[in-house]
Amino acid sequence: MHEQLLTKIALNTDIGIIVLNSEKTIVLWNKWIEKTSRRASTETIGKSLSKVFPETIGSRLDQAISGAINSGNSALLSSAWNLHTLPLFKTESTDTRLMQSLMIKPISFDGESYCLLEVFDVTNSNNREALLREKTSESVHALNAAETASKTKTEYVSTVSHELRTPLTSITGALGLILGGVVGEIPEKARGLIEVANYNTTRLLSIINDLLDIEKIEAGKMEFIFSQVDLNQLCSQVVEHNQNYAQSHNVRFECHLNKRPMLVSADTHRISQVLANLLSNAAKFSFADHAVTVTLNEIANKHCRVAIQNHGNGIPESYQETLFEKFTQVQGNQSASKGSGLGLNICRAIINKHDGNIGFHSILHDTTTFFFDLKLVDSAN
Ligand SMILES: Nc1ncnc2c1ncn2[C@@H]1O[C@H](COP(=O)(O)OP(=O)(O)OP(=O)(O)O)[C@@H](O)[C@H]1O
Numbered sequence: 001m002h003e004q005l006l007t008k009i010a011l012n013t014d015i016g017i018i019v020l021n022s023e024k025t026i027v028l029w030n031k032w033i034e035k036t037s038r039r040a041s042t043e044t045i046g047k048s049l050s051k052v053f054p055e056t057i058g059s060r061l062d063q064a065i066s067g068a069i070n071s072g073n074s075a076l077l078s079s080a081w082n083l084h085t086l087p088l089f090k091t092e093s094t095d096t097r098l099m100q101s102l103m104i105k106p107i108s109f110d111g112e113s114y115c116l117l118e119v120f121d122v123t124n125s126n127n128r129e130a131l132l133r134e135k136t137s138e139s140v141h142a143l144n145a146a147e148t149a150s151k152t153k154t155e156y157v158s159t160v161s162h163e164l165r166t167p168l169t170s171i172t173g174a175l176g177l178i179l180g181g182v183v184g185e186i187p188e189k190a191r192g193l194i195e196v197a198n199y200n201t202t203r204l205l206s207i208i209n210d211l212l213d214i215e216k217i218e219a220g221k222m223e224f225i226f227s228q229v230d231l232n233q234l235c236s237q238v239v240e241h242n243q244n245y246a247q248s249h250n251v252r253f254e255c256h257l258n259k260r261p262m263l264v265s266a267d268t269h270r271i272s273q274v275l276a277n278l279l280s281n282a283a284k285f286s287f288a289d290h291a292v293t294v295t296l297n298e299i300a301n302k303h304c305r306v307a308i309q310n311h312g313n314g315i316p317e318s319y320q321e322t323l324f325e326k327f328t329q330v331q332g333n334q335s336a337s338k339g340s341g342l343g344l345n346i347c348r349a350i351i352n353k354h355d356g357n358i359g360f361h362s363i364l365h366d367t368t369t370f371f372f373d374l375k376l377v378d379s380a381n
């Protein structure tokens with residue numbers, strides 16, 4: 001009873017099943033195989049497989065069957081890798097070949113050796129695989145094209161920026177000299193116009209410098225010259241140099257230095273650049289007539305924290321993740337001097353190069369504090 005049931009299942013199951021005896025004669029030919037080979041079991045049972053399918057003689061499949069019967073080896077053949085699988089068809093009406101995966105297994109029964117062939121239709125998964133391969137190759141092409149375009153764009157921006165910087169530097173210099181009185185007294189009407197021109201060329205120059213810096217950072221070409229620096233001294237110098245900027249925004253910079261030397265290994269020029277941007281941001285986004293404070297403190301793990309705090313509208317929590325990305329500017333935060341939104345991105349790249357950490361915390365309509373932490377150099381060394 002049990003055996004009959006199993007035979008019925010084997011005959012009706014939705015995969016192809018063929019059983020051959022040790023003479024390679026067919027002893028079981030199920031319905032699925034009947035359908036896909038277009039041969040009824042009555043035509044095939046008792047015949048050798050090579051008679052039913054002469055194309056299998058000497059093929060990889062034939063060798064695998066011999067291997068299963070004679071040496072008890074299993075094998076897996078697939079239409080994708082081995083052309084010599086069984087000639088089976090997808091439908092009765094068309095000659096579309098079935099993509100198949102063929103498992104060849106040895107079995108023994110009642111002291112006799114048999115070979116079991118299990119055939120699986122893999123047409124759909126093969127098609128999906130082919131489609132996937134095609135899409136992957138399209139994506140790789142698109143990626144290559146995008147990379148080339150991006151490289152061309154970067155080179156273009158860099159060339160244009162370089163070409164613009166030289167004449168702009170000389171215009172800014174000349175305007176500065178005129179405003180400084182080098183060519184004598186300037187009529188009041190002309191002074192206003194020259195001041196506007198000077199402000200805008202200076203701003204343009206700073207955008208161009210930022211673009212060039214970003215390009216250098218992205219190409220890994222920004223150079224750093226490290227030396228031992230006392231952050232107390234560096235901070236007070238940068239604050240001093242930027243005091244005019246604070247005044248132009250009706251704020252004042254106050255420096256609370258640490259009594260102990262805060263020695264770090266840093267690139268003076270680049271850390272000054274970070275400080276200058278954080279100070280300019282603090283001034284730009286501060287309520288008028290308030291102080292912007294710079295404090296230096298030793299924090300955990302032998303690090304020094306430089307914190308720049310201002311009073312202003314602040315930065316909503318939602319910007320925590322993105323503020324240091326290029327061109328991110330807080331919506332609704334107004335400032336008399338417009339920036340390009342590159343400053344913090346450059347600051348982060350510089351601090352990362354110092355193995356440091358940069359961040360901010362902000363209480364809306366109250367205080368905003370930007371900080372960066374650098375490792376202290378052991379002064380005993
Ligand atoms: N202290 C602050 N208070 C409030 N908002 C700030 C503060 N600092 C930075 N921001 C916000 O972060 C944005 C990005 O600052 P970032 O320095 O990158 O660019 P920017 O100052 O606009 O332009 P620039 O490239 O000239 O520095 C600012 O535009 C502002 O919206």
Ligand SMILES: [Mg+2]
Binds near residue numbers: 277339343344
């Ligand atoms: Mg800025």
